[in-house]
Amino acid sequence: MRAWFxxxxxxxxxxxxxxxxxxxxxxxxxxxxxxxxxxxxxxQVSAAAAEMKATKAHVEELILQLLVRQQPxxxxxxxxxxxxxxxxxxxxxxxxxxxxxxxxxxxxxVPVVPAEIRPAVQRMGEVAEELAWTVTxxxxxxxxxxxxxxxxxxxxxxxxxxxxxxxxxxxxxxGVQAAVDLTLICRYYERYADHAVNxxxxxxxxxTGEAPPS
Amino acid sequence: MRAWFxxxxxxxxxxxxxxxxxxxxxxxxxxxxxxxxxxxxxxQVSAAAAEMKATKAHVEELILQLLVRQQPxxxxxxxxxxxxxxxxxxxxxxxxxxxxxxxxxxxxxVPVVPAEIRPAVQRMGEVAEELAWTVTxxxxxxxxxxxxxxxxxxxxxxxxxxxxxxxxxxxxxxGVQAAVDLTLICRYYERYADHAVNxxxxxxxxxTGEAPPS
Numbered sequence: 001m002r003a004w005f006x007x008x009x010x011x012x013x014x015x016x017x018x019x020x021x022x023x024x025x026x027x028x029x030x031x032x033x034x035x036x037x038x039x040x041x042x043x044q045v046s047a048a049a050a051e052m053k054a055t056k057a058h059v060e061e062l063i064l065q066l067l068v069r070q071q072p073x074x075x076x077x078x079x080x081x082x083x084x085x086x087x088x089x090x091x092x093x094x095x096x097x098x099x100x101x102x103x104x105x106x107x108x109x110v111p112v113v114p115a116e117i118r119p120a121v122q123r124m125g126e127v128a129e130e131l132a133w134t135v136t137x138x139x140x141x142x143x144x145x146x147x148x149x150x151x152x153x154x155x156x157x158x159x160x161x162x163x164x165x166x167x168x169x170x171x172x173x174x175g176v177q178a179a180v181d182l183t184l185i186c187r188y189y190e191r192y193a194d195h196a197v198n199x200x201x202x203x204x205x206x207x208t209g210e211a212p213p214s
Numbered sequence: 215m216r217a218w219f220x221x222x223x224x225x226x227x228x229x230x231x232x233x234x235x236x237x238x239x240x241x242x243x244x245x246x247x248x249x250x251x252x253x254x255x256x257x258q259v260s261a262a263a264a265e266m267k268a269t270k271a272h273v274e275e276l277i278l279q280l281l282v283r284q285q286p287x288x289x290x291x292x293x294x295x296x297x298x299x300x301x302x303x304x305x306x307x308x309x310x311x312x313x314x315x316x317x318x319x320x321x322x323x324v325p326v327v328p329a330e331i332r333p334a335v336q337r338m339g340e341v342a343e344e345l346a347w348t349v350t351x352x353x354x355x356x357x358x359x360x361x362x363x364x365x366x367x368x369x370x371x372x373x374x375x376x377x378x379x380x381x382x383x384x385x386x387x388x389g390v391q392a393a394v395d396l397t398l399i400c401r402y403y404e405r406y407a408d409h410a411v412n413x414x415x416x417x418x419x420x421x422t423g424e425a426p427p428s
Contacts (some may be wrong), residue, residue, distance in 0.1 A: 025408070060295075064288060064291055065283070067291055068287065070286050073282065074278060077282060078278065081274075088302070090294070165394070167393055168390055168391075169390065169391050169394070176390060176393045177382070177399075180382055180393055180394070180395055180397045182403065183393075183398060184397060184398045187398065187401065
């Protein structure tokens with residue numbers, strides 16, 4: 001029975017790898033659309049987000065069947081429930097990338113990000129993508145450094161987010177609409193990074209059995 | 215065994231009622247703090263949010279024990295997993311109310327909401343509170359109208375949220391910082407309402423067995 005459970009858990013991880021990889025692409029395309037007014041990229045993000053609901057339902061059903069078909073012991077249950085948390089976080093990450101893409105479409109062809117802010121936004125996008133990529137890799141293979149790297153990357157996003165408020169509150173010359181757009185976009189990146197870190201902790205737990213920090 | 219499960223599920227619902235009632239108070243205090251620069255109210259919101267992590271862990275443990283101590287059938291599992299979704303949403307709602315309170319503390323004694331926006335913000339707070347209250351009541355007693363009422367209230371919050379962008383983008387005279395604060399505050403109310411609706415759907419499912427809309 002334990003062998004069967006381990007095999008099912010592997011299948012679950014396989015599904016989550018594909019989903020995490022898609023969510024990683026989404027934030028890359030969202031940043032691309034944001035920095036280059038790229039409507040094709042924005043469209044790809046929205047298409048991926050539309051598919052996520054079905055993916056999440058599928059993973060939840062997989063976990064449910066996994067639990068129904070055996071007498072669960074506490075450890076197995078915790079692993080399966082970690083999978084639920086991960087797919088919930090991945091779905092939110094996909095939706096947040098889509099929120100960014102939607103602002104690009106709404107303002108097109110006007111650039112959303114003023115020139116002097118582009119490097120900071122690009123950096124935020126890179127670190128968010130790196131976080132999602134760390135989650136994807138950690139699902140595929142035991143990565144003992146994943147947790148530490150995620151903490152570091154999450155701190156970078158928080159710092160970039162804070163710096164942005166500094167710019168908005170002291171040197172801003174682009175009007176209220178651009179400020180509102182940028183406020184929301186930074187919030188979306190920050191939440192994306194947060195969900196990636198949460199998912200990453202659960203993944204480390206699924207792979208190593210090491211409890212996520214409470 | 216089914217009777218034991220039903221009893222445990224009742225206990226779980228009891229825990230969720232207390233938690234949902236606390237989250238309802240949080241948004242009321244957050245709105246109070248926002249409209250009256252009330253630091254005591256803000257402090258109550260933050261104290262409640264700090265307690266939520268322990269509450270969530272407790273509910274998750276309760277659900278885990280509930281699943282471990284019986285051979286679960288699919289229906290029971292779905293009910294228990296709905297409880298997990300609900301407590302996750304309630305935790306986020308508490309955190310979002312706290313985000314509002316934290317902005318009040320940051321700007322104190324300066325009012326965060328300009329006078330002409332106060333009625334709209336007050337209305338948003340009332341509807342968000344009403345949504346959380348609907349979730350609380352639906353947990354306590356079978357409420358056949360809960361789902362329809364939540365849809366209506368969620369639409370009201372979305373409309374108020376959209377109207378606010380209209381004000382920000384056309385008639386705004388209060389500078390960038392106030393616009394950024396208000397953008398985030400409206401986003402927090404909107405997310406709070408969204409999580410309430412999600413939780414409400416799961417509660418209706420827990421109570422009636424009627425599947426939440428996908």
